[in-house]
Amino acid sequence: AQSVAQPEDQVNVAEGNPLTVKCTYSVSGNPYLFWYVQYPNRGLQFLLKYITGDNLVKGSYGFEAEFNKSQTSFHLKKPSALVSDSALYFCAVRDNAGTASKLTFGTGTRLQVTL
């Protein structure tokens, strides 16, 4: 069965510094990977995806993610963090079984950006 792991419950970073939120995955076959962000009392917002192609994927709000097949990782990055980036971030992997396309989510990483 597919799975994703987010090893850090919380990441703290100062505004203006680069940020990384870690994610590792386990799938059979080619991985379809996603990052979502959840603000308090809101639904999940899609940030970016990796399906195939370049290992560096660019997404919304200046976020990017680096796909590394040998390390089975898909870390989320941003060159310069903003206080408004503080939220809960989820990594997810898509089920590739036929037309079933459920997402399996990690446990989430809370990002705290301080001044």
Place this chain on the structure above:
Amino acid sequence: DSGVTQTPKHLITATGQRVTLRCSPRSGDLSVYWYQQSLDQGLQFLIQYYNGEERAKGNILERFSAQQFPDLHSELNLSSLELGDSALYFCASSTQGYEQYFGPGTRLTVT
């Protein structure tokens, strides 16, 4: 705004009762997914419908059921509610089966 709408936003009900959560997918999306988010279980996939047909089932209890109607909106029915069913219930939709777009959720509180 993702374009996915869910009603109601909040629902408070008693144990043993039955509730219905409603979801309207983004225009043109044929797939609808239901997820449950709770503190102890995290985000869990419940069920997927594609153009009116059930396509995948996850950790959905027998007390829960869903359907997708010809106009593509979907309903999630939760019955014989227990305290442990208190959670955020999200609906998501997609068109090509890649990224899913989530609604704002329904917060269910069972007392």
